[in-house]
Amino acid sequence: MEQRYCQLSLDDRIELARLQAQGCSIRQIAASLDRSPSTISRELKRNRAATKTYKPVLAQERTAARRWKGSRLERDAALRGKVLARLGAGLSPEQVAGRLALESGEPPISHETIYRFIYAQITRTNDFSWRRLLPRAKCKRGRRARRASSPVSFIEGRVSIEQRPAAASDRKLPGHWEADLMLFAKYGQAILTLHERHSRILLAHRPPSKASRPIVAALYRRLEPIPEPMRQTLTFDNGTEFAKHLKLHKLGIGTYFCDPHAPWQKGGIENAIGRMRRRLPRKTDLATLSTKHFLAMLNTYNNTPRKCLDYHTPAEAFLSQLLHFKCESTFRRAPE
Numbered sequence: 001m002e003q004r005y006c007q008l009s010l011d012d013r014i015e016l017a018r019l020q021a022q023g024c025s026i027r028q029i030a031a032s033l034d035r036s037p038s039t040i041s042r043e044l045k046r047n048r049a050a051t052k053t054y055k056p057v058l059a060q061e062r063t064a065a066r067r068w069k070g071s072r073l074e075r076d077a078a079l080r081g082k083v084l085a086r087l088g089a090g091l092s093p094e095q096v097a098g099r100l101a102l103e104s105g106e107p108p109i110s111h112e113t114i115y116r117f118i119y120a121q122i123t124r125t126n127d128f129s130w131r132r133l134l135p136r137a138k139c140k141r142g143r144r145a146r147r148a149s150s151p152v153s154f155i156e157g158r159v160s161i162e163q164r165p166a167a168a169s170d171r172k173l174p175g176h177w178e179a180d181l182m183l184f185a186k187y188g189q190a191i192l193t194l195h196e197r198h199s200r201i202l203l204a205h206r207p208p209s210k211a212s213r214p215i216v217a218a219l220y221r222r223l224e225p226i227p228e229p230m231r232q233t234l235t236f237d238n239g240t241e242f243a244k245h246l247k248l249h250k251l252g253i254g255t256y257f258c259d260p261h262a263p264w265q266k267g268g269i270e271n272a273i274g275r276m277r278r279r280l281p282r283k284t285d286l287a288t289l290s291t292k293h294f295l296a297m298l299n300t301y302n303n304t305p306r307k308c309l310d311y312h313t314p315a316e317a318f319l320s321q322l323l324h325f326k327c328e329s330t331f332r333r334a335p336e
Contacts, residue, residue: 007063008035008043013056016040020054072109073117083114087133090278090300093118094307102311135278155257157246161235161265164256168233174198174321175232178269179219181210181241182276189286192218193276195269196230199317200306202272204298206286216244223251230321235266276301 008016012033019029026044030037047059073080086096093114101107121130122139131137168176174196182191182204190210194203205218223231233254236242245255258265279297280289302318305311 008033008039010056010060013043013047013059016043017054017056020044071117071120072113079108083109084133087114087118091304092135095305095311098307098311099305102305135275137278154240155238155243155245157255158238158257159255161256161258164233164235164254168197168235171197175230176235177223177231177233178235178266179242180237180263180266180269180273181215181239182273182280183282184280184286185283186285186287191276191280191286193269193273194219194222195272196318197268199321200268200272200309200314201318202276202298202301202314204276204294206294210241212241212244215241216247219248220251223248223253227322228252237263237266272301275304 012035015033016029019032024032026040027037030040033040043059044054047062048054049058073083082100083096086099087093091099092111094111096114097107097109097111100109115134118130118133122128128139131139165176167173176197178195178197180193182193184190188209190207192205192207192215195201203222205222207214207218219234223234228251231251231253233256234245234248235256235258236245237258238260242255242257248255263270276297279300302315303313305313309317
């Protein structure tokens with residue numbers, strides 16, 4: 001019968017160290033572990049410490065280090081090229097892994113493997129430019145938050161998010177939006193963003209100021225052309241820039257506000273702004289940003305595959321909704 005060789009386990013190495021400490025010979029240790037004497041001799045020569053003593057944990061680590069041949073991305077140059085190209089285009093590791101799986105029919109790599117590869121490169125090379133390939137460009141995972149005062153008493157007709165229809169919470173139906181300002185380091189610069197919770201489409205506008213009148217006017221212009229079934233509710237935080245929200249009621253839109261210090265209640269727009277920050281960091285001077293470049297970045301966002309959409313894009317999801325409502329209105333018979 002063919003004999004199979006089995007690597008020494010950590011328990012074997014602990015027993016080897018115990019027997020050696022008792023003064024047993026190599027042949028006695030081999031007999032006790034049911035191994036050949038050459039295996040024990042080779043183990044002691046390869047894995048003993050610099051002090052000539054044998055330490056089982058150190059021996060186990062050295063064996064594992066010799067057998068490690070690098071991560072999947074280090075061994076597969078073709079796959080590494082595909083992953084780095086898509087990370088460089090702005091996709092997150094999860095989007096890269098999901099899109100590759102969608103294209104190949106099977107998952108070639110996990111997003112966690114990509115994260116570990118990037119963090120390993122930062123650690124080994126001390127080159128922090130690798131972090132630019134990650135969604136938040138951070139060297140460490142985590143977040144910090146701070147609380148600020150909330151001007152809820154200055155918003156007329158404010159309705160709490162608790163009274164928002166339940167259909168707006170589960171994202172199953174279109175027509176429920178969130179709005180927020182994307183602020184920048186230079187005083188007065190901001191981008192008004194609108195996010196549809198079902199399709200994840202993002203609309204954006206550069207207002208002349210953060211005053212409530214131009215903000216509500218911009219919201220009105222963006223929402224008016226959208227079919228009524230696709231503009232039912234709009235959720236804000238408690239910034240005074242949304243104080244004129246009642247004017248949006250003319251469009252049949254219900255307006256709701258998050259609880260104080262709870263921006264996570266409109267998590268869709270918070271996530272969207274975080275994704276846009278990859279291309280528009282806070283230190284960006286909007287005065288130097290051309291309209292063409294701004295629209296190109298917005299187009300890239302809306303045409304990036306999303307895991308929550310089965311790796312379809314927000315533009316594809318929103319267009320399918322729009323076509324659905326147009327077909328319904330086309331085939332609905334007019335009353336005689």
